Structure formats: C-alpha cells, structure tokens
Amino acid sequence: MSVVDERPARVVGRALVRHDALEKVAGRTRYAADFGLPGMLHAVLKRADLPHARLLRVDTSAAKAVPGVASVLTAKDVPENTVWVDVPGQTFQVGALKARTNVLADGVVRYHGEPIAIVAAETEDAALASLELIDVEYEELPVVTDPEAALEEGAPLVHEQGNLIASWQLHEGNVDAALTAAHAVVEQSYETQFVDHAYLEPEAGVAWLDTDGVITVRAATQVIEHFRDLARILRVPDNRVRVIAPYVGGGFGGKEDMTVEPFLALVVQRTGCPVKMVWSRSESLLAREKRHPMKLRYRTACDAEGRLLAQDIGIVADGGAYALLSALVLLYATTCSQGPYRCPNVRIDARVAYTNHTPASAMRGFGAMQVALGYEGQMDLLAAELGLDPLELRRRNFLERGDTLAVGQTLDTHVALSDLADRVEAALGPKPEPSKRGRRVGRGVACNLQPYGRCVWLNDWASAWVGFELDGTLVVRIGVPDIGGGQASSLVQLAGEVLGVDPADVVIHIGDSALTPLTGTTTATRQLYMSGNAVLQAAGELREELRPLAAELLEAEPDDVEFAGGGACYGERHVAFRDLIAAAAKRQVPWHRLSIFRAPGGDAWRSEASWRGRVFPDFTYGCHAVDLELDPETGRIDVLRYLAAHDVGRAINPQSVEGQIEGAVVMGLGYALSERVIYEDGINLTGAFAQYLIPTAVEAPEIEPIVVESGEGVGPFSARGIGEPPVGAVAPAVAGALADALGRRLTVLPFTPERVAEA
Amino acid sequence: MMLELLVNGRRLREPVEPHVTLLRFLRDQAGASEVKYGCGEGVCGACTVFLDAVAVNACSVLAVQAEGAHVETVSAFGDVASLHPLQQELIERGAVQCGFCTPGVVLGSIEAVRLGLAGDRMTIRRSLAGNLCRCTGYGKIVEAVEAYRDREGAA
Numbered sequence: 051m052s053v054v055d056e057r058p059a060r061v062v063g064r065a066l067v068r069h070d071a072l073e074k075v076a077g078r079t080r081y082a083a084d085f086g087l088p089g090m091l092h093a094v095l096k097r098a099d100l101p102h103a104r105l106l107r108v109d110t111s112a113a114k115a116v117p118g119v120a121s122v123l124t125a126k127d128v129p130e131n132t133v134w135v136d137v138p139g140q141t142f143q144v145g146a147l148k149a150r151t152n153v154l155a156d157g158v159v160r161y162h163g164e165p166i167a168i169v170a171a172e173t174e175d176a177a178l179a180s181l182e183l184i185d186v187e188y189e190e191l192p193v194v195t196d197p198e199a200a201l202e203e204g205a206p207l208v209h210e211q212g213n214l215i216a217s218w219q220l221h222e223g224n225v226d227a228a229l230t231a232a233h234a235v236v237e238q239s240y241e242t243q244f245v246d247h248a249y250l251e252p253e254a255g256v257a258w259l260d261t262d263g264v265i266t267v268r269a270a271t272q273v274i275e276h277f278r279d280l281a282r283i284l285r286v287p288d289n290r291v292r293v294i295a296p297y298v299g300g301g302f303g304g305k306e307d308m309t310v311e312p313f314l315a316l317v318v319q320r321t322g323c324p325v326k327m328v329w330s331r332s333e334s335l336l337a338r339e340k341r342h343p344m345k346l347r348y349r350t351a352c353d354a355e356g357r358l359l360a361q362d363i364g365i366v367a368d369g370g371a372y373a374l375l376s377a378l379v380l381l382y383a384t385t386c387s388q389g390p391y392r393c394p395n396v397r398i399d400a401r402v403a404y405t406n407h408t409p410a411s412a413m414r415g416f417g418a419m420q421v422a423l424g425y426e427g428q429m430d431l432l433a434a435e436l437g438l439d440p441l442e443l444r445r446r447n448f449l450e451r452g453d454t455l456a457v458g459q460t461l462d463t464h465v466a467l468s469d470l471a472d473r474v475e476a477a478l479g480p481k482p483e484p485s486k487r488g489r490r491v492g493r494g495v496a497c498n499l500q501p502y503g504r505c506v507w508l509n510d511w512a513s514a515w516v517g518f519e520l521d522g523t524l525v526v527r528i529g530v531p532d533i534g535g536g537q538a539s540s541l542v543q544l545a546g547e548v549l550g551v552d553p554a555d556v557v558i559h560i561g562d563s564a565l566t567p568l569t570g571t572t573t574a575t576r577q578l579y580m581s582g583n584a585v586l587q588a589a590g591e592l593r594e595e596l597r598p599l600a601a602e603l604l605e606a607e608p609d610d611v612e613f614a615g616g617g618a619c620y621g622e623r624h625v626a627f628r629d630l631i632a633a634a635a636k637r638q639v640p641w642h643r644l645s646i647f648r649a650p651g652g653d654a655w656r657s658e659a660s661w662r663g664r665v666f667p668d669f670t671y672g673c674h675a676v677d678l679e680l681d682p683e684t685g686r687i688d689v690l691r692y693l694a695a696h697d698v699g700r701a702i703n704p705q706s707v708e709g710q711i712e713g714a715v716v717m718g719l720g721y722a723l724s725e726r727v728i729y730e731d732g733i734n735l736t737g738a739f740a741q742y743l744i745p746t747a748v749e750a751p752e753i754e755p756i757v758v759e760s761g762e763g764v765g766p767f768s769a770r771g772i773g774e775p776p777v778g779a780v781a782p783a784v785a786g787a788l789a790d791a792l793g794r795r796l797t798v799l800p801f802t803p804e805r806v807a808e809a
Numbered sequence: 810m811m812l813e814l815l816v817n818g819r820r821l822r823e824p825v826e827p828h829v830t831l832l833r834f835l836r837d838q839a840g841a842s843e844v845k846y847g848c849g850e851g852v853c854g855a856c857t858v859f860l861d862a863v864a865v866n867a868c869s870v871l872a873v874q875a876e877g878a879h880v881e882t883v884s885a886f887g888d889v890a891s892l893h894p895l896q897q898e899l900i901e902r903g904a905v906q907c908g909f910c911t912p913g914v915v916l917g918s919i920e921a922v923r924l925g926l927a928g929d930r931m932t933i934r935r936s937l938a939g940n941l942c943r944c945t946g947y948g949k950i951v952e953a954v955e956a957y958r959d960r961e962g963a964a
Contacts, residue, residue, distance in 0.1 A: 071900040074908025076892065077843025077883040081909065084842035175826070249943050250847045250855055250909040299845075299909030300943050331848040534907025534944050705903035712946035713906065739852035739941070747937040747947040752930070 060614070062547045062767050065705035068539035069554070070297060070532065079297050082270035083254035087324035090256065091120050092174040093317050094327070096167040096184045097337055098159035101195075101371075101406040101732025102206070103188035105157055108166060112183040118176035120321050122184070123168045125156040128316060129285040135307070135374055149215070149373030151409070153283055153312045158191070160208055160371035161408050162734050163337025170317040170325055193732045197368040197403040198345065208371055208404035215369045215402045216377035218384040220662070222456040223395030228360035232351030236431040240346040240424045241798040242781075244368070244727035245720075246736075247341075247413055248744045251299020252334045257314035258324035260292065264564070265318050267311050268294040272301045272531050273571040274563040276308050280315045291315065295561035301533035302717070303412030306573045307339055307374050332737040339411035340727055342367045342379050342402070346387075346424035356436050356443045358393040361428075361456075365400035365421065370409035376402045379410070382417035382501065385457045385665050389425030390467055390499040391447040396456035406732040412573060414717065418500050419778035426496040426782030427797065430789065440786060441471055441495050449499070458662035461669070464762040466697035467497060470673035473695050473756050478675055482690055490682060491690070494786025495675045498778040501666035502575035502771025503649060503764065510576065510649040513567035514584035516545055516592050517642020520635060522616070522628030524551045525642075526558040529566040530581045535773055536706040537577045541585045543702060544766055548589035550614035551627070567644060575771030578702065579667065580647065582766035588645035599639050600630055650764075668763060670770045672696040674715070674779040680791040685807030687723060687788065689749075694779070695756035699763025699770035711755040711776045718780025720745045726800050812872055815879040816841060825872045831865075831880070832856045834872035841882050843912050847941070854940035857913035858882050864920040866939075883912035886919065894960050895919055898953035906944035914940045918954045927958045 073079045110122040125131050135149045155166045167184055171177035192206035199205055200213040207213060229235055255269025265284065267277075274293040281288045298305060310327040317325040329338070347364035365383055369376035384400045433443040448467040454460045474495070481493050504510040515527040526545050532538040538560050539553075546553040559566055569581040593613055600618035601608040603625045611618050617626040634641045649667055677690040694711050701707045724743040728735045736742040763770035781799060789795040794809055812825040816839045823838050832849075835841040835858065844867055847855030851869035858867045859881040867880075887893035892900075895918055905911050914937070921927045921936035933954050934947070942950065 065903065067900050068903075068905070071903075071905040071908065072889055072892075074905050074911050075896040075900050075915065076887055076889045077912040077915075078889060079908055080842065081845075083846065084836075247943075249907065250845070250853060250941060251907065252846065298907065300907040302943070328846065331850065331853075534909075536906070709903050709906055709945055709949065712948050713944045714946075716946035717943065738850050739848045740850060744941060744943060745947075746939075746941060747934040747951065748931075750934075750947045753946055753948055 060547055061543050061553055062702050063704065066543060066553055066703060068536050069542060070539060081251055081299050082268060082296055083328045085256050085268060086326065087256065087258055089323055091170040091172060091317065091321065091323050091325040092177045093168055093170040093313060093325050094177045094181055095165045095313065096169065096181055098155060098162060098164040098166055100159060100188055100190060101162045102191040102193045103159050104191060105155060105159060105186065106189050107187040109185040110167060112185065113169060113180040116176055116180040116183065118172040119169065119180045120172065120323060121170045121317060122180065123316055123320060124166065125152065125154040128153050128283065130283050131156055133279060133283060149377065151372040151374060161406055162732055163408065168313045168317060170321060193406045195405050195407060195729060195732050197366050197405055200403040200405050201401060208406060213404045215373045215404055216380055217401040218380055220384060220396060220398040220456050225360045225362050225395045225397040228395040229349065229351050229362065232359050233354040234432060234435045235349060235351045236428055236435060237349045238427055238431060238797060240427055242344045242420045242423055243799050244340045244343050244407065245725045246335055246727055246742055247302040247304030248742065249300025249302060249304060252329045252331055253309035253338065254328040255310040255314050256324065256326045257318045259318050259322055264290050264292050265315050266292040266294065267314050268296060269311050269314065270298045270305055271295050271311065272298065272305045272533055272573055274529055274531060274561055275568065275571060276311055277563045279308060280311055283312050284315055284319050292564040295531035298531055298533040301572065302414045303416065303573065304338060305533065306412040306571065309338060331739060335742055336734045336737045337408060339374060339409050341413035342369065342376065342410040342417065342420065344383065344420040346421060348424045348428045350428040350432060352432050356432065356438055356446045358391055358447050360395040361388050361393050363387045363398045367402040368405050368407055368410060369402040370405060370407040372409040374409050374411040376410060379417035383421050385455065386418040386499060387421040387425060388456055390449050390497050390671055392449055392453050393456065407729060408734060414714065414774045415500065415777045416574065416774065422496065422498045422778040422782050423785060423799065427785060427795065430786045441475060444497055445471060457665055459664045459666065463668055463764070464760045465671060466758055466760050467671050467673065469758055470671060470695040470697060473758060474673050474675045474693050477693055477754065477756065482677055484679060490680045490791040491677060492680060492787040492791025493675065493677050494783040494790060495673065496779040496783035496786060497673045498775065499669045499671050500775035500778055502670050503579045503667035504574050504576055505666060506651055506664055509651055510570060510580060511646055512569040512580035512584040513644065513646045514569060514581060514588045515567050515642065515644045516585060516588040518627060518631045520631060522626060522631050524549060524556045526556060526585060527566045528560060528581055528585065529563060529568045530577055531561045531572045533572050535710060536703060537572055540578055540702050540706065541581060544582055544585050545589045548586060549593055551616055575773040578769055579765040579771055580649065582769065584645060584647040586766040587647050588643045591645055592643040595640055595643065596630060596634060599634055599637065600625060603630065603633060668770065670696060670772060670775040672775050672779050674783045676783045676787045678784065678787045678791065680788065680806065683807065685803030687801065687806065689719065689751040692751050693754045693756060694776055695758060696772060696775055697758045697760045697770065698772050699765060700759050700761060700768045701757055702767065702769055704757060707757050707772055708755045710772045712753040714776035715753045715780055716745050716750045718777045719750065721800065722781040722784040723800055724802060810873065812876055814875050814877060817881055817885040827873055829872045830868050831870040831872045831875050832867035835867055835880065835882065843883050845909055845912060854913040854917055855910050857916045857940065859916060864916055883915050886915065895953065895957040898956045899950065902949045902953045904945055904949035904953045910940060910942045914942065914950060922954065922958045922961055927954055930955065
C-alpha cells in the first residue's frame, strides 16, 4: 500500500512557523539546565590537569569531609568503567566500528580535561570547594600530539595496543598507470584543524530515581538510546534506565556521544538523590569531543580535456585520546574523498590515530566535510594548470545518476550538480571591484557531496506512534530529540499533511526512551529521512484504517473519501475527527497506530577486507560560490557575497531548509577563517569564547541560499537531508577565493589574518 | 547579605552570598530560567537582561550590584499568548532554531532599536555582536530586527 498521496500537498512545502519557536522566543522552553527537583544535589567533575600521566594517587578523603558533600566517586566506584562504543543508539553490531573508552580515568589520564572524579554535594559551592581538595599525584608520561608521529615506530603509546585506531583502504582501477599516462598531474597536501561545536547550550542534565528503581536522566542529548550504555555502566538491566531529551540548545554532533549522563546516573545510583550537572563553557571547550583534524595528501591526474583519470589520496586523522566514532568518521572521509566527480582510478589510504588531544568524534559533516578542502583544492589546481574556468573543469567531471563511486556504490537518484552550478553561475554576475585601492577581490566555487541517513550496514529503523484523542485532537509520540533544526515540527507538518489536520492543532511528545517509540538518533542527517518516513507511514496507515468507517458515515465509496479540514469529507459532506473518532471508539476501530519504518538495507558488512558496495542510503549535493575582499597588508578577509545551492529533493519547510543552509555556511566560515582549538603539548589553551572565536553577526555575511527541489530523494515526500551537507563546501570555496585574490593557495586551516598576511 | 530588587515587576527580598552573580541569582533564587548560562565570561549574550533599562550580561554583574534595581528578563516583554512585535517577527522569519540564544537576542535587539542602533543592516549586525548564535547564521535575525525597526518607525 502506498501511503504517499499523489495530490498536491497542503502543508508540506509551506514555511509554517515552528510550534517550538513560539515558546522559545518567549523564554518558556525548559532546556536541560532549566529543570530541578526537591533535594537535588549538584555534581561537578575533577578533570585532569595534564594530557598524559599516570595517576599515582587520587586522594578524596579531604574532599569527602567538606560539609554538604554527599559523594565523591572515582573509577573504582563505577560498576563497569569501560564503555564499548558501537555506534550510538544502534541495535546491530558492526565489529570494526567498536571502540573503547572509560567513564572515569583509571590509572592513566590521556588528555587534558579527562574526568577523574565526580563530586556531588548539597550546593554548587560545596561541590566546587570539595573539588579543590581532591589530591591527585601524577607521574608525567611522554605526550604525542601529531597523528603521523603517533603512527611511527617508537612513538609514545596512548593505549597499550598501539596508536592506530582504524584504517580504510580502497583501490579501484590502476592509479599508477593512470598517473603515468596523464596529461596533467597536481600534487598538494592540506591540513584541517580541531574545532568545537560551540553550541550555545553547554552540556547539562538532571537525573533522579523514579518508581520501579528506574534511573531517569533528563539531559541535553542527540541520542536517548544511550540508556543502554548507561545500563551497562551501572550494571543494571536496560529497562531500569530512562533517558529524556528536552529541546536541546544545539547539537551539531557534540551531544551524540554521552556527556553528563553517566556521571549523573552514577550519583543517583550511589546516593538515591536527584542530581544536576551543568558543564561550564570552559569545560565544554576544553574537554568535550571535537572535530577530527585531518592531514590530506592528494595526487590528481586528468587528460587534456580536464577529465579526471586518477585520484591518489592519503588521509591521516587525529582521533585524540579515545576512539568513540573515529572509525566511522574516517569511513565517511574515505568514501567521499574523491568528491562529487567521476574518476576511474582511485586509491585511498586512510588512517586515524590516537594522540593526547581531546577525543575527536562526530561533528556536522562527519569526515565527509574535511576532505572537501582536498578534493576541491585539486580541482582548482587542475583548472589553473589547464587554463580552464574552475566551474567548467568541475562540470566536465560531475557525477551523474548511474555512476559508481570508488567504494562501489552506484548513484541511483538524481544528481543535481550541473543544475546547481547553473543556478549559482546565473546568480553570480561579474566579480565586484575592490572597495579601496590595495584591496583585492577573489572568487571561489566549491561543490560537495554528503551522505544522509545511517550507513546501510547498520540496518537503521525508526518507529512512530500517531493517534487521536477521543475529542478528535491529533497526537504524535516519537523518540526524536529536537536539537534545534525543527526535527519535531517537521513531523507535525507531515502528520498534519497526511491526515488533513492543521499542524497548529497537533501535539507532539518527543525524546523519551521509556514513553515514546524509539526512532533513533538525531545524527547523520537521518531524522527527516527516518522519523519522517516513520510518521508518514504511521499516519498513512491510520488514515487507511479510518477510511471505511469515514466512508460509511459519509455515505461514500472509501476511495472517494478525502481527509482534510480536521476530518473526513466527500464533496460537501464532512465529518469532523471528533465525531469520526467517537464512532471509531464505539465500533472498536483502532484510532492510533504504531509503525516501524525500516531503511532499505544494502550489501551486508562482511569483513574489514571486504566491505565495498553500497554504504549510504543516498547523498545530498551542493554548489557554493563566494566573493571576498582581502586586505593583503593586514590579512583581513571580508566576505562580500555567499551563494549556497543544494538539491533538497523536496523542501518540507522551506524556511527550515534555508535556516539549515545559512547556519551551516556561517559555521563553515568560522572553520575557514577563525576557529581553532589551540593546544600546546596537549594542553588546550582555548577554554573560553574570548579565545575560541566563532563568527558573530558582524563576521557573518548575508547568505543567499538557493534551494533546488528535484523531486528525488529517499526521505518523506522525496526530501533529502540538509542538516550537514551545506557545511562542507564552505572552506574550499573560501580557499579558492583567497587563492584568486592572493595569487597563492593557502592549504592549512583556518585562514587567519596572521597566516594570510604572512602568505 | 539581604538583597532587595524588582524582577519583572515582582519585589524580591532574598539572602545572597556576595560572590553570586546576577545570573545565578536570577536562575536559582528568582525562578527566572529564561535567562541562560552560555559562557559565564560576558561574551555570548545568552544571559542578557535589562538592569534599570540597560542591557547587561547577567553573568558579569554580581547580584548585590542589582540592589534596589529593576531587572527585566525576556518574560517582561511578551508571553506565548501576547508576543512582543520583535518576538513575532523572529518566529515568522524562522530566526529561532535551537532557541537558546533567543531570550538574549530579543533583549539585545529591543535595546538596539530603542537606542537608534539599528539603522542599516551592518549597524544591526554590530549591535548584535554581543549575542552569539550558532544555528541561524544571523541573517534571519537581522531581517527580523529590521522589520521590527520599521514597524516601530524608529531608525
């Protein structure tokens, strides 16, 4: 049965005001830190002062003696201190992606800021005073901070089993032969940096012991499925832990791994008291996971017409001190490193290493964005070599439907790259003149591809409940965490569309691992695709369930019944849901529906040596262009104009789509121009917003989003995901524009005024 | 010591430690959870409040400095049932995503328009430089402030 209506949509595609925005703008939303319970303790963490050291002694006796202190916990107090990370929230195991981490440092600290102990006290002041009295004796160990150095023989070991976390290799065709026979070959290295998610809401949560001994954690998270990890840490059954995600103040991947949750759960288990933990901005910047820095080495060859013949790619990523999602991030980097271009001969050697840096993990773009600096830099270099316009060279190589990536995945939906390039080119116009003498204007373009939806090996699924109350009002229950992208409101829009109910009249309950059907993580640009399809399916099935009864009440043929205007109708006749549901209840016709959407699988994971084939459900493509003005004396860069075109398949809420594009571009500009976590021998020096510089409204330019709707995608109503894709093309577009203005290419991010002026 | 002040028109008399910031006092003792902790260093603007009608970062003011003052949070300007015109512009233009910076943005923008610091787009952007937002890219916020300024007939 098809649940997708062929008729024109009524609310899908409209820029509706998001239901959550109303409460947020009035300051009424209760985020993780805005919640409390009587008798609540306050918990804080003792963190490592050194990046690599043996813990000779952790003496908590004086700390425990501080009045008001309820509990001081160290590694030995944690029932299961070792956490095996699969991929958060996943129910299928994929061996190669497993990684090991600790709740609290056990014998050794491996990065600056690693948690050593938890203090819980009646007041925040008492907790902080107690923290000062924890006596830690360290024996310093040699520090390794460069991932290439970490992989060399004799490097200091971050973990006993060696510093290599994961590697992926691919070789398609014959790269050496193609390089020899090529018309032009360009070779260049690129380097990307550690950056922070820098969402405005620091990590926070409150936990308590609920009835039946269920430890309940209400925290800012993208993944309520961490309840299973918490159960393991506490050594209790899965059904004794519940995670609630209130509306989250920004995620971007930084709330994908656990943050405050294990510490809160441990204090509740130990004391029985409710407890709150809020990380300071400094803790968040110092010690929460970051984006993987990558060293990229590219050799790229083409023929005389500029058609790519070979890509020879090396990637070495810094995974920091614990593995978390490094293997998966590197997989994304590997599969996307050839860019959105056809290439017959591709060789990729990708490795990620442990260092004594903050662990690196998920961040918007997830490996696929770092490599764009490399593959787009190469396209610019080849264009210059051949004397071709940079966009023209790209056009000659754009992937199309039916092409196969080196990884073995064939593209089976529309690839809009040439439409996107046309739209950007048409909107661009001539390059502007410099505003003053001595200034220079540069123009850059960049294209990218980014997967949306989980890697197919993970057999992703999402469930949703859609039903009516007896008065005819509509309710959606679904375990989606809403991290600010409008995840919940899109689902309201979809349910309203299918059932003919004004979205403003729909109520949605989200983000509760015990009470809302699990729908998987708000990560990997998967929510609209997965939970959207689940809601679409549940609402469609519910509609069909009610159709015969509606037909009977309307004295119509079932096929002639339409659902609109808050009820069912046939011609002029209308029965409101209030009456339809009353009749359904009387006749015992179900008036709610729980459905599971299963993502189409792909080639199964076989082994590390045999994993090629379909890896992702689909991709979102983009084409960006930027004009910037450079002051060569000071190195200052002003972005004059920024165009960002993406094919989103179908825009469920066009305003939300624009919002994702504009926000991601500005995040990308921070990455390109100013943001950098600075370490000195493993010590993080950027522990404040005064040191870690995200763009303000002054640095951010006006962004011109160009939303293309090809009508093809695997999400509901043919939508494609747009949360992550727009972040990837920004840095390479800026790099191209800067090279155009400067006459030299910078290859190490970020392009700060100091670096530009020295270039 | 004992602190006496007005919070959104409500008179409060509360004991307060001298080192407690106005932000902590508002959140923990005055029930004003709409004032957000974002950085604690006076950079992000999530804790913006009006202290006797002047926008300040509540994290960078001690509670005792507000003795006798009138503190206004976003709640003083509009409620879900009756939004302030700027709040209405913000939601209609999609300028609210995660919403964590929004209470501060509302107050910062109201002050900018009131002081005539919302003339052109760059001026609006400069006026908002003390309110960080990581979700929207600022464009839709700037448009909302511009529309509100035009509604007020103030430049």
